[in-house]
Amino acid sequence: MAPQLEPFFKQVDQLSDSFIDRLRKAVAIPSISAQDENRKDVFRMAQFLTSELEALGAEVEQRPLGKQPGKEHLDLPPVVLARYGNDKNKRTILVYGHYDVQPALKEDGWASEPFELTIDSEGRMFGRGSTDDKGPVLGWINVIEAHKKAGVEFPVNLLCCFEGMEEYGSEGLEEFIKSESKAFFKDTDAVCISDNYWLGTEKPCLTYGLRGCNYYSVSVSGPAQDLHSGVFGGSAHEPMTDIVTVLSKLVDPQGNILIPGLMDLVEPLSEEEKSLYSGISYTMDNLHESLGSKTSIHPSKERTLMARWRYPSLSIHGIEGAFSAPGAKTVIPAKVIGKFSIRTVPNMQSEDVNKLVFDHIKSEFAKLNSKNTLDVCLQHDGKWWVASPRHWNFTAASKAVKQVFGVEPDMTREGGSIPITLTFEEATGKNVLLLPMGSSTDGAHSINEKLDKRNYLEGIKLLGAYLHYVAEEPAEA
Amino acid sequence: MAPQLEPFFKQVDQLSDSFIDRLRKAVAIPSISAQDENRKDVFRMAQFLTSELEALGAEVEQRPLGKQPGKEHLDLPPVVLARYGNDKNKRTILVYGHYDVQPALKEDGWASEPFELTIDSEGRMFGRGSTDDKGPVLGWINVIEAHKKAGVEFPVNLLCCFEGMEEYGSEGLEEFIKSESKAFFKDTDAVCISDNYWLGTEKPCLTYGLRGCNYYSVSVSGPAQDLHSGVFGGSAHEPMTDIVTVLSKLVDPQGNILIPGLMDLVEPLSEEEKSLYSGISYTMDNLHESLGSKTSIHPSKERTLMARWRYPSLSIHGIEGAFSAPGAKTVIPAKVIGKFSIRTVPNMQSEDVNKLVFDHIKSEFAKLNSKNTLDVCLQHDGKWWVASPRHWNFTAASKAVKQVFGVEPDMTREGGSIPITLTFEEATGKNVLLLPMGSSTDGAHSINEKLDKRNYLEGIKLLGAYLHYVAEEPAEA
Numbered sequence: 001m002a003p004q005l006e007p008f009f010k011q012v013d014q015l016s017d018s019f020i021d022r023l024r025k026a027v028a029i030p031s032i033s034a035q036d037e038n039r040k041d042v043f044r045m046a047q048f049l050t051s052e053l054e055a056l057g058a059e060v061e062q063r064p065l066g067k068q069p070g071k072e073h074l075d076l077p078p079v080v081l082a083r084y085g086n087d088k089n090k091r092t093i094l095v096y097g098h099y100d101v102q103p104a105l106k107e108d109g110w111a112s113e114p115f116e117l118t119i120d121s122e123g124r125m126f127g128r129g130s131t132d133d134k135g136p137v138l139g140w141i142n143v144i145e146a147h148k149k150a151g152v153e154f155p156v157n158l159l160c161c162f163e164g165m166e167e168y169g170s171e172g173l174e175e176f177i178k179s180e181s182k183a184f185f186k187d188t189d190a191v192c193i194s195d196n197y198w199l200g201t202e203k204p205c206l207t208y209g210l211r212g213c214n215y216y217s218v219s220v221s222g223p224a225q226d227l228h229s230g231v232f233g234g235s236a237h238e239p240m241t242d243i244v245t246v247l248s249k250l251v252d253p254q255g256n257i258l259i260p261g262l263m264d265l266v267e268p269l270s271e272e273e274k275s276l277y278s279g280i281s282y283t284m285d286n287l288h289e290s291l292g293s294k295t296s297i298h299p300s301k302e303r304t305l306m307a308r309w310r311y312p313s314l315s316i317h318g319i320e321g322a323f324s325a326p327g328a329k330t331v332i333p334a335k336v337i338g339k340f341s342i343r344t345v346p347n348m349q350s351e352d353v354n355k356l357v358f359d360h361i362k363s364e365f366a367k368l369n370s371k372n373t374l375d376v377c378l379q380h381d382g383k384w385w386v387a388s389p390r391h392w393n394f395t396a397a398s399k400a401v402k403q404v405f406g407v408e409p410d411m412t413r414e415g416g417s418i419p420i421t422l423t424f425e426e427a428t429g430k431n432v433l434l435l436p437m438g439s440s441t442d443g444a445h446s447i448n449e450k451l452d453k454r455n456y457l458e459g460i461k462l463l464g465a466y467l468h469y470v471a472e473e474p475a476e477a
Numbered sequence: 478m479a480p481q482l483e484p485f486f487k488q489v490d491q492l493s494d495s496f497i498d499r500l501r502k503a504v505a506i507p508s509i510s511a512q513d514e515n516r517k518d519v520f521r522m523a524q525f526l527t528s529e530l531e532a533l534g535a536e537v538e539q540r541p542l543g544k545q546p547g548k549e550h551l552d553l554p555p556v557v558l559a560r561y562g563n564d565k566n567k568r569t570i571l572v573y574g575h576y577d578v579q580p581a582l583k584e585d586g587w588a589s590e591p592f593e594l595t596i597d598s599e600g601r602m603f604g605r606g607s608t609d610d611k612g613p614v615l616g617w618i619n620v621i622e623a624h625k626k627a628g629v630e631f632p633v634n635l636l637c638c639f640e641g642m643e644e645y646g647s648e649g650l651e652e653f654i655k656s657e658s659k660a661f662f663k664d665t666d667a668v669c670i671s672d673n674y675w676l677g678t679e680k681p682c683l684t685y686g687l688r689g690c691n692y693y694s695v696s697v698s699g700p701a702q703d704l705h706s707g708v709f710g711g712s713a714h715e716p717m718t719d720i721v722t723v724l725s726k727l728v729d730p731q732g733n734i735l736i737p738g739l740m741d742l743v744e745p746l747s748e749e750e751k752s753l754y755s756g757i758s759y760t761m762d763n764l765h766e767s768l769g770s771k772t773s774i775h776p777s778k779e780r781t782l783m784a785r786w787r788y789p790s791l792s793i794h795g796i797e798g799a800f801s802a803p804g805a806k807t808v809i810p811a812k813v814i815g816k817f818s819i820r821t822v823p824n825m826q827s828e829d830v831n832k833l834v835f836d837h838i839k840s841e842f843a844k845l846n847s848k849n850t851l852d853v854c855l856q857h858d859g860k861w862w863v864a865s866p867r868h869w870n871f872t873a874a875s876k877a878v879k880q881v882f883g884v885e886p887d888m889t890r891e892g893g894s895i896p897i898t899l900t901f902e903e904a905t906g907k908n909v910l911l912l913p914m915g916s917s918t919d920g921a922h923s924i925n926e927k928l929d930k931r932n933y934l935e936g937i938k939l940l941g942a943y944l945h946y947v948a949e950e951p952a953e954a
Binding site (some may be wrong): 225233234236240253254287295296298308311313317318322330332372380383416451 | 578687701707709717719724729731733764775790795796797801802806807810816820845847848856940
């Protein structure tokens with residue numbers, strides 16, 4: 001163990017009750033960003049963080065983001081920016097978290113009051129925001145406090161960026177980060193985000209990749225208005241017939257994408273990458289439990305994880321404009337819009353994907369010899385992100401995990417996107433690490449959200465140890 | 478001309494203003510069956526018909542149908558039953574119509590007040606219910622009055638069955654007709670229903686067939702709850718992928734039904750039937766006008782009419798359970814339900830159709846090798862109806878058309894269903910004729926519903942002439 005870590009760890013243990021109390025205070029503030037009536041609580045939460053950080057000697061600013069677009073009677077919550085330490089001889093680490101939470105009502109089915117931290121005999125600390133993302137945000141503050149109280153020198157300059165609109169689309173944050181790239185964030189040497197979860201419940205992980213997403217609309221229109229199927233059935237081309245045929249040419253029931261050339265854009269699987277999957281702590285039972293069914297496509301965990309992390313997937317989400325209610329309606333819809341998206345991975349470039357998608361759909365539609373009109377467009381895209389897990393930012397985090405939990409972390413990716421990750425990478429030009437504190441069963445957006453005491457307290461040690469290792473790690477690694 | 482018709486026709490011309498005034502009074506009663514607050518008006522309309530018929534010497538009864546299912550605070554409107562004449566030496570003709578109307582509000586886009594009959598310079602009489610179905614219902618009453626005033630003996634015993642819930646599913650009527658088959662309706666020799674429309678605007682038609690409808694649900698379910706496509710895309714079988722593939726195997730974009738064996742159930746086209754289509758007054762321009770587009774499947778009017786009237790069609794109506802709103806949502810729906818229906822024709826029996834549909838869908842789903850679960854069921858069915866257009870009921874009507882309009886009527890079918898037609902046929906065991914008064918541009922359920930003066934006044938002559946010819950026509954024809 002690095003010599004400074006022992007007194008730090010000991011101090012965390014000694015302060016554990018007060019750290020839990022800090023979390024209790026934070027959970028008690030219902031900082032729900034999606035509900036207008038709670039906006040004042042989101043501001044209260046920003047003030048709570050500001051006070052806690054200032055009390056520990058950090059320089060703190062609340063940066064306004066202006067009015068909320070579309071809801072101009074509301075001010076956006078501020079970004080809480082803090083700097084702790086300003087030593088040119090130390091590395092500067094930028095950490096991100098968010099202090100707003102999802103909505104929660106006892107009557108949704110919570111076993112306890114959602115805004116009262118409630119700890120059961122197994123050490124599960126229930127409360128909205130406990131794991132997403134107040135626990136991790138307070139984790140960084142606790143690390144500062146434990147260093148001060150233990151008299152251990154803080155190993156890095158810490159920059160904190162805590163936002164209050166993450167659960168409502170991070171309104172205004174992307175522009176803010178870009179605009180501060182040469183200002184508040186300019187000294188950043190590496191970025192650490194603690195806002196995701198372990199793959200399971202026992203083993204920590206470091207996350208180095210996220211898939212992107214290209215979302216498409218394909219519309220087919222024919223008659224000028226909806227028709228009665230009794231009167232017109234059989235005499236006119238029906239947009240629904242065309243759209244189901246076109247949609248059926250996109251992906252097969254085994255998940256294979258049928259768009260010619262698309263898989264050629266995917267980075268080939270190297271032997272080295274392939275070897276990463278077998279060691280990962282995950283089972284097919286874990287998948288079946290999440291699905292609530294045994295409708296998995298692949299027989300092995302390795303192939304399943306690759307399908308989620310490193311291969312693209314295509315999902316058909318639904319059809320707008322058709323009859324979608326319960327019951328029976330004998331309508332021929334005049335215009336229908338199919339929605340589907342492709343999860344993208346290295347090295348798929350959005351424009352290349354779009355071209356293949358558009359060409360394929362137009363060519364399949366041409367085969368139908370329908371007089372209807374087809375149109376296809378990209379609704380939105382977000383790029384995939386993959387960091388180098390061999391960067392010193394990751395090796396430092398890996399050592400910290402080994403130190404605190406006694407195991408090598410799983411090196412994971414995620415199938416979904418966390419757009420702010422790429423924003424930080426692009427704005428700072430530095431390596432970004434996702435370092436989760438909570439576990440897969442925490443229920444971030446569900447009822448009975450919780451953070452295990454172990455994950456919180458050992459997580460504080462992990463964040464602190466990470467800062468020590470990141471301070472020492474050679475740059476060339 | 479049959480000698481009695483001349484004074485009758487003359488009398489109709491003399492009474493034309495009073496007949497239009499009768500329609501004006503009827504349109505002024507907003508007998509909207511779908512709106513609770515208008516139920517009293519539906520009852521008022523029943524009373525209006527009762528008084529008019531009684532004043533002419535008919536025996537009239539208002540038969541209650543009990544409470545409205547699902548809305549027990551409302552009484553169903555009565556069936557107005559009337560008998561005019563009771564001479565065992567005359568034929569007994571049962572006529573059906575309805576006195577309720579669709580909802581209408583000026584602000585929906587009406588050019589005039591919907592419940593004030595407004596006549597323009599071209600003789601178009603605008604008003605809700607003018608053509609659907611108050612004009613035809615009053616037509617029968619006007620026929621009685623003109624005979625009385627002209628001193629012409631009424632040629633048949635007339636039974637009237639006028640209902641007040643047609644625009645709201647004819648609640649309770651089917652049971653009522655069946656229960657009266659051996660009572661009020663027992664002497665019926667033939668049935669005439671005036672509640673549909675000419676195929677175009679110039680030429681009258683007689684309608685001898687309607688398609689049936691089998692409506693199906695096919696559901697595919699997999700995971701226990703909706704999934705996030707980022708997290709799970711590529712690792713689990715997706716119900717939407719399966720359903721679009723299965724739906725794409727039902728019908729091709731040219732309207733060809735792909736269910737093996739289904740077309741074998743269809744009665745072959747005889748040379749005699751084939752010869753009926755070319756003479757029908759209809760053009761591809763008429764179709765394109767109705768569609769509001771040129772997305773017709775067949776190049777000729779003959780093939781188009783066959784597709785609508787004598788061949789089955791399959792329409793896909795929509796998908797329940799998938800994302801159907803505007804915008805973008807990255808959901809993998811857990812359970813989706815495709816809805817489609819088949820318009821049926823002679824000699825397709827519902828059970829045979831169901832078996833072919835179920836077998837085909839199950840076999841197509843089996844080919845997918847999906848671990849999801851498929852279920853398919855019939856939501857409802859209604860049988861097709863075809864009467865013999867050579868029956869004396871039709872030849873009489875044909876002669877009446879020739880007499881009044883100077884042309885042979887088009888012999889038509891319709892693609893949609895009017896379930897009460899089959900109910901009358903089955904309950905009475907007699908031939909049923911659909912004898913429309915209005916034209917294709919009347920806009921029955923739309924804004925600016927109208928009935929042309931010509932269609933109303935010549936229509937009254939048509940109904941009267943029909944009764945004279947039907948009285949004379951030899952039974953063996």
